[in-house]
Amino acid sequence: MKTVRIIPAIPKENIKLRVAAYCRVSTYGPAQLRSLELQIKTYTRMIQSHPDWIFAGVFFDVGKSGLRRSGRSGLDKMLKKAAKGKIDYIITKSISRVSRDTLEVLKIIRFLRERGINMHFENEGLDSIEIGKEFEITLRGMLAQDESRNTSENIQWGFQRKFEKGDIFTKYKSFMGYTCIDDEIVIVPEQAEVVRKMFDLYLQGLSFGQIKAYLESQGIKTVTGKEVWDKKTIQKMLKNEKYKGDTMLQKTFTEDFMTGKKRKNIGQRYRYYVKDSHPAIVSAEVFNKVQEEMARRGGLVHKEDGTVESSGSKYNGKYLLGNLLMCGNCGASYRRRTERGKVVWRCATRVEKGTAACFNSPTLDEEWIKSCLGEAVCEHGIYEETFVRNTIENIRVFEEHILICYKDKLCINIKLNGR
Structure with a gap:
């Protein structure tokens, strides 16, 4: 026969509530941090002094937007603890x-x-557990959201007015070569020397990877003190107009105030270029030469109508000849190959698409072309790569001869072996 044992319910008044509190302040300013400290103390004292409450913690966030959940670790910890009961x-x-x-x-x-x-x-006097109060909570939330929208628009308006006047931001953090003193951008001499060296190395023909290797081999640290450099960082530095003393304002913009997502400004908004906004580390001439060299290495051709297109040639940071040798028939660069234990150079079009695509391009023996450059270009008749790099603009390869073009526009014609 079944037996049933009745377990009495625990009277509600005897159950103590586990109570937590949540605080958030917008900035790390002294006043905001004092406010946060006061809120934490107040809530802690309030919960611990209540006879029917058990202290479950005070959770808080600082400096995170009220519009976005991401990065608000205090709120996430509280909700995870709530989910665990x-x-x-x-x-x-x-x-x-x-x-x-x-x-x-x-x-x-x-x-x-x-x-x-x-x-x-507390401020609204509302409890989320009451379903009937959800509409009022939603309405109050919409008002808070609209207030954020207005604040964001006012901030953006203020930025626009500053941009129009050419006012630049002087609170740089972790910017190699510069620091800010009394709201003025000033050069840091030892860091500036590193920046100049990077520009110099690039114009000597080194790639981003080779510059990275050089900086690390010399024990030169990044502006944040890291021993390992990033190639993308080096590229961005060499493209940054601030190093020639100018400033481009509004390179990016906030696309949506709700998400805070930033987008690169490639014409969607006005941009403002401020010339001579602060002291330069490299000359405009050096900076512009680097940009031209970067475009050349990227295989970009600037057309007469102002448009830019790819030439199909890529910069070769490992081999100088890969950046000098050009097919006189199709215009493609030459590529280094090893065939039967011999190093040769061939037209990239011919390598990729076969002889039918470029039938007049000859194959060059690497030793022959170096010997040829040594005798025709270098001092003492011996091939010297640095001298060739600084002297020769390009070498055009035709069916029966090569045309060596100097950077001063002079060209010399040399017949190929046996032709």
Whole structure:
């Protein structure tokens, strides 16, 4: 026969609530941090002094936008603890402290309500557990979101006015070669020497990877103190107009105030170029030469109508001849190959598409071309790569001869062996 044992329910008044609090301040400013400290102390004292409450922690975030959940570790920790059933009740100052994104607020209060957890908003006097209050919470959230929109638009308007006047930002952080003293951009001499060396090495023919290797071999650290350099960082530095004393304003813009996502400005918004905005580290001539060299290595051709297209040639940071040898028939660069133990150079079009695509391009023996350059170009008749790099613009290869063109526009014609 079945027996049933009745277990009495625990009287509600005897159950203590595990109570947590959430705080957020917008910046790391002294006043904001003092406010945060006061809120933490106040909530801690409030919860611990209540006879029917158990302290479940005060969670907080600093300097994170109320529009975005990402990066707000304090809020995430609190919600994870709530999901584990370790919090019964949450106190917070206002809806806007939790989020200024209306949809995000709704997600949070519904997440908590599904678990029987109430969030009390002190300023509004609202409890999220009450379904009938959801509309009012939504309405208050929309007002907070609209306030953020207005703030964002006002900030953007202020930036535009500063840009139009040519006012530049002088609070640089981690910018190699410069620092800010009394709101003035000043050069850091030892860092400036590194920057000049990078520009010099690039014009000598070194690639980003080779410049990286040089800096690391010399024990030169990045502006943030790292021993390993990044090739993309080197490329960005060599393209940064600030090193010639100018500033391009509004290179990026915030596409959506809700997500805070930034987009590169390639013409969607006005840009403002401020000339001689601060002291230069490299001359305009050197900077412009680097940009021209970068375009050349990238295989870019500037056409008469102002457009730019790829020439199909790529810069070869390892072999100088790969950047000098050009097919006189199709215009492609030459590529280094090893055939039957012998190093030769061949037209890239012929290598990729066969002789039918470029039937008049000859194959050059590497030793012959170096010997030829040594006798015709270098001092003492011996091939010297640095001298060739600094002297020769390009070498055009035709069916029966090569045309060596100097950087001063002089050209010499040399017949190929046996032709």
